[in-house]
Amino acid sequence: MSDIRIGLIGAGYIATWHADALKATAGVEISAVCDVSAGAAQGLADAYGARAFTSVAEMINAKAVDAVHILTPPHLHESIAIECLKGGLDVLVEKPVAESAASTRAIQAAAEASGKRFHAGHNFLGLPSYLRMKAAMQRGDYGRVSAAEITWALPLAPLRSGPFNLWLLREPKNLILELGPHLMAFAHDLFGSIEVLHAEASKPVALPGDDMRPQGIRILAKAGDVDVTFSISMVETTDDRSVTLRGSSARARLDYANDVLIAERENASDLVVNPLRRQLSLSGQHLREGVRNAFVQLSSLNTKNPYGRSFRGMNGSIYSNLADGKPEDPRFSGSSAIAVMQALDDAISKLPAEILETAAPAVQTRKPKPTAMVIGGTGFIGRALTRRLVADGRDVRVLSRGTSGPFPDLPDSVETVGVSLRDEQALSDAMKGIDVVFNLAKSMDKTWEDALQNDVGVAMNIARASQKAKVKRLVYTGTIASYDMSDPGTKITEDTGFGDDMSDRNLYARSKAECERQLMQLHQSEGLPLVIARPGIVVGPGGPLQHWGIGRWHGAGAVRIWGHGHNILPFVLNDDIADGLVRMIDAPVEGQSFNLIGERMFSARDYFDAIHQSLGARIRVSSGNLYAFYASDAVKYALKKYALRRHGVIRPSLADWKSRAHFSPFENEKPKRVLGWSPEADRAVFIEKAISDANLFGF
Known part of the structure; x- marks a missing residue:
């Protein structure tokens, strides 16, 4: 067949x-x-x-x-x-x-x-550990199950930092529709029909335009004789995606995010030995699950993570049954889908009406007449820039994948249009009447060929369209990541060049540098009215807690800093970036570049200490051994290139890893002198704006 x-x-x-x-x-x-x-x-x-x-x-x-x-x-x-x-x-x-x-x-x-x-x-029903839990429950290994707690606790960053035009943010109920199926599917498959008794929401957060969304949802239900509690938490929290069954003989907990199943049972030993045996049993199970998962990852060269295994389990069941002419697996059947969606409908109906309301958009009293265009205006920097332009009296045209954006409160001043960044003529048409174009777009690619097409090619498309539309100023945002920042003894200014050979740099740094090179070439040969801005590590309201410019995050509570974490980092406030970009519109700086770096204040460790002091949250901070990162990268490179035969694998570079630590100090004298730029210099005010008022944890 x-x-x-x-x-x-x-x-x-x-x-x-x-x-x-x-x-x-x-x-x-x-x-x-x-x-x-x-x-x-x-x-x-x-x-x-x-x-x-x-x-x-x-x-x-x-x-x-x-x-x-x-x-x-x-x-x-x-x-x-x-x-x-x-x-x-x-x-x-x-x-x-x-x-x-x-x-x-x-x-x-x-x-x-x-x-x-x-x-x-419902992919998580295909996890091997879930099938083991279900089989053990049906055998009676956990005794009579009286209650279950099914949890999805994982930060949902778009609620606080965008993009805000996603389907799941259009209405409050969409958050339940997006995350709830995982939880309801577990309950229905384990216990059958679900009767929803109560639902409540908490920790509201305001989207642009004061449109409120809940970040916590709790649903109480019954399924047969089992009391079921569903909990959804989307604030910055420890990852807890689990199913806990409370039975007369054991309490079983499935960590479905990590494919781990642990059962805590009673034993018949006396009061002295009993607690020891209980803990030895738990530690033995954790060791077993850890070894099993480590073996799976090593033997598959990290291609069988739990999420991926859940899809494989789902597909294996669906298509083997289909090929063999067997009945469909009830876990993934249409009837199960109906039961799950009905339970979600019932839960939504139990929420107070005001929770489900969306804010009425502001009434437009005039049609905007844009003179500024922001490409990437729905992003972190783009949102702040757009609002700053409006505050300065300019109307703005924002280019987006869709026709809606994060500015429902500014209908008189901001219009959002959907134009392909690959369509030069459509871009040029959209730029008619525009004086200044800000290109904040970026592309996260996996191969250099893709980066040349999706990042460099797009940047050049925008540049040519700007010329065709006779735009007076094109401001392009590059990145300080393109610099070699590995040497603490080298001070970086705008005169510091990028490396001649960047083939061993990460794709983002290399691609942005290539964009700058080709754009500057177009300026020199054809007079492209170009100015280049390179923001530092940008922080402030709307920005993420888990900022990967500082370190490698392991959930909201632990971060491994790039390097030792004692060197001063090039932090800068988002509002200061917007101010610097606006100053580039009319200044006589065509053909120049500016590193928008704030005043020297914080190391990575200082930053996390400030979070602790301001918000009372101690984040576990560890030093990141850059030589170990490099060695690990080298091993992965060899496996991908020679074992998996993958094309376009990036050669590892120690300098690239050291550059992530931002060892080289930056000089910000040029933008202050030439643009009149004044980044925040007061440490207390900086902490207030970057941390205290930034809603880093969502509540």
């Missing part, structure tokens, strides 16, 4: 997880990728030897697939699923499978009418 041909509809972040799991699943092949973005579809299709399509109808008519995984934003799931089912395809729909139980029933009805299968993407 030939392999089942799978099409992926949607080429975003989650598509790669599905694609990698399908590649490892016997009896299937990825034969097509469909996305409204031709570039995104082609890029993912090329990586897996598939055909690219830009419409679902085109893919169906081409008879290129037997089944599809629908990975688009949830509000599109129902229509696409029904279209594919009517087209004779089996479907798997990523969670949430729809926006309501009614929509889910419509998908199931279409599946029944077409004789095809509708599967729900």
